[in-house]
Amino acid sequence: MTNSISRRTILRTGAGVALASALPLRGFAQEPAKPAEIIVRAWGGSWVEALKKGVSDPFTAATGIAVRHDLSEDNEIQPKLWAAVAQKRTPPIHVNWDTTTNATKSALRGVTEDLSDLPNLKNTTDLAKPVGLEGYPIVNTYGYVYVLAYRPSAFPDGAPKSWKDLLDPKFKGRIALYNDGIGFHFPAQVAGGGKLSDIPGNMEPAWDFIREVKKQNPLLGEDPDFTTWFQNGEIDAACTISTNAREARNNGVDIKWTVPVEGCKFDTDGLWVPKGLPENELYWAKQYVNFAITSGAQQVWLDGLGLPGVVPGLTPPADLVNDPSYPVRPEDFEHLIRISSQVQVENESAWFGKFT
Template identity: 25%
Template sequence: MSEQVSRILPGRRVSRRSVLQSSAAALLSAPLVVKATAAFGQEKLAGTGEVVVYSYGGSFTENLRKYVSDPFTKATGIRVVDVTADFAEPQIKAMSAANRVDWDIALVIAQGYSELHQAGVFMPIDYSLWDGEALKGVPESARLTDAVLAFRNANLLVYDERAFPKGGPKNWADFWNIKEFPGPRGLNANLGYHSMLYALMADGVAHKDLWPLTHDKIDRALKKLDEIKPHITKWWAAGGEPIQLLNNREYALTSAFDGRALAAIKQGAPIRMAWDGATIGGIPWTVLKGGPNSANAQKFIAFVNRAEMAAAFTQATGYPGPNVNQLKYLPADLLPLLSINPENAAKTVQLDHAWLVAKGPHGKTNSDHIQERWLAWRAG
């Protein structure tokens, strides 16, 4: 079930910090602040001591503390200690190897989850601590045995509405339609499988038929990409690039991360999101086996998945957690901008991470094989 928590392919130099630190504090003029009381925490979540939580640092951790961690402490009496780094997986491996685990909770990428899950370094999640609204709101696909989806992120089509005053593109077929939607374009330089999926959708492949990316589909995608390649004025690499280039009118339309686009829109940028064909991945919470405060870690996981706290997390970070019951706690103007909105979710494509990390007949992981094809095509 690890496809539910996919994110960055091995070897891709895309910093999660650069993706996630998207001026989340500017998302709303009045972010939700949960009234954290002992009653809200409930007796079964009350405790003492601390819990050590890894996240990405910068504005992500600052806002997580203000809108999630501090309310957790107020409600439960458990203090949250932040630890930050750009990547958690090397530290988790080192701590496990040394039999000295200093963290309790970590966000991990999908590849890291798959490998570390096999190594048995995560504790089972204690779902008995969850309230009914969380259990009903978080789908079973997001509730793994030893991980819980923390948030979803999307790569999607965004455009400068100034370039299309009569209406902008709605899907990837429109992205390829130079005649009706003229202007400079952008695509991600690193994540080749995303662009291949976009190309297949532009070529008429239905969402349900995209996976697996077999040899014939890769060939078909690259042939379709040949059509758009001359119109890609810059292959962007850092998460903030496509939004900045849209603002500068150096792009008319591009792929981009949803959190970056959302933050820019809330700040007044003339940018619009097109959800049809957005590719969706995610990052899970994990509780590390052997951590110093495992019982408190389980309480934190239960707390952050409550509907009100899920809404606070979404507003704090710009990326929605999986609990759909949070929608009733979010401002109406934010709902159209979120992947968790049912209307948007119905148009998206889930990444098949299980297939991407599996080894093919070539002896490599499918993701590595795709990336080799992608880099060769880019260089051609």
């Protein structure tokens, strides 16, 4: 990670200032009591390591509050949070790092705290605001692209131009997708001859193309799996978030990624706080989210992930300048597919089920 030590040092020394300038939140005349720890749900592998370096460790340095990372999958923790709020029990975590679509489901269910009073929201771009929801039941923290990652040795003629290139018989058993198909449904719609404007009403072109891909016996997994598969030489291509391919490259694997002619899905993740926390723990959970959207925290956190954040002026990692997986200008989004969170919320469970 470029300049990670110097940036982290700067972040640690400035973390107290960043937090102090944001205090107190509305409704508190002074800081409430600090809990010994807060629990933040996170994805494993390079994901949690980046969060730890950019947000959690500096937060602890500034506040003295330990941060424990719960590595339950987002879909696994979701029903537990919903049940805790419904039964008026204390939720099992303080902050959920979640996909915006999953988080929107929780917001519509009424289990998320309103984060509109976070002072640092005033310094964020429009990407931080969840679309179609009142206030800030979620704070989006960055965007990402589900790229076509590939091993150059398997594509001697250059980067694959189309998702259809994965149908070559030589790739049977050598490609990988997420186990619920996330990130692949929309480019599959185009590759299958359909229109994005037909989503969700007519997605048969997507399912036709996915049936063809199924014949290739793809490996199915989650984020850490893709990096491992590339490192172990088990796959030649994958539909995955660029972070996973970049981690493999950083670990010495010869790997590249591209945006094929059909496009790639662009989406966001965010942070939210479940209802039902003790008042003082709610306060500090909010402070964690507030700190995560400072420029210092975002620079280090997202350097680790290789993703564009929601604070203006962040410096792209040197290896991602002008990379299609790191959009920063309007023209960078021309070949990226963005489908509204509402459409995804209303249909994603059905899509996942059908894919499975």
